[in-house]
Amino acid sequence: MPRSAPPTTPAAVPTADRVLQVLAVLAQQGKALSAAELMERTGLARSTLYRQLARLKRWGFVLESDGFYAPGPLSLQLALGFDLASHLVRQARPDMVDLAQQSQESVGLIVAVNDQAICLDMVESQHSLRCSFEKGRSVPLRAGASAKCVLAHLPEGVRSAVLDGLWGAGTPERQAAQQETDAIRKAGFATSAGEVDAGVWGCSVPLFGASRQSVGAITLMAPIVRASGQEEALIRMAVVAAARISRQLVLH
Known part of the structure; x- marks a missing residue:
């Protein structure tokens, strides 16, 4: 089993980068995360997190199912483009x-x-x-x-x-x-x-x-x-x- 790293406090992220921070955290986990887990990993307030998730869902980068969030279909298209290029x-x-x-x-x-x-x-x-x-x-x-x-x-x-x-x-x-x-x-x-x-x-x-x-x-x-x-x-x-x-x- 992978060894867990000691807990760290998420570093402050510029406002314009927060949506990318949420997407990066989702990409790194390899599983769907709840809003509470995303708040813990990003350090974002709940209202701020939901604004970023709404933008990502609207563009197809994130999917929501029963209150859990995971990378969406557009993320797969990005991965395919990376493989080809x-x-x-x-x-x-x-x-x-x-x-x-x-x-x-x-x-x-x-x-x-x-x-x-x-x-x-x-x-x-x-x-x-x-x-x-x-x-x-x-x-x-x-x-x-x-x-x-x-x-x-x-x-x-x-x-x-x-x-x-x-x-x-x-x-x-x-x-x-x-x-x-x-x-x-x-x-x-x-x-x-x-x-x-x-x-x-x-x-x-x-x-x-x-x-x-x-x-x-x-x-x-x-x-x-x-x-x-x-x-x-x-x-x-x-x-x-x-x-x-x-x-x-x-x-x-």
Whole structure:
């Protein structure tokens, strides 16, 4: 089961951005939410929340059923448009498929958005027992190979702000997280075992575009029982696949 993060107070959001804040919270949860749950997660007053929900429902971005709210049909159209247009997904997909076939494990394409790691694409293992960071799923940038890898390769100022927000400026936890991200940048990959989902091992490797800035990461995921003793070989496979994808991104 995913580990729950400590409760945080929602940051103040400019008035013009509140409707987007509500939509982002709904998109990240993966389930329908009540008005009370949305108020808790957004920090918005009930009257303000209902105004934003009414706008989203009118445009088809949100559906309401028995007092619960979820992303609506227009959100699906946006997702389809993203699939068709995303340069990163198009360039990464062939090598992700090759890596999944070579390793016989699942491979995800991950990017950082604000303080979340989001799965853009997924190639599933053919094993009946397999690991899957579902397409569209997001987790905070605090635990797991995917989150730590994309966090470590954010621009320095952005990375520092995210670390401050997650752990608190000047705290021992913040210092330890900084040291861990520095080590990941030096190693060129991140690994984890059971940090987000119990029994899951993962290796995440950054992807770089033409500017040599990181544009995301690929993550090779396997049950710990199957990865045990094979970690070095799986890491090498992931590193080689990431290098191939990065070359394609530079060339195209």
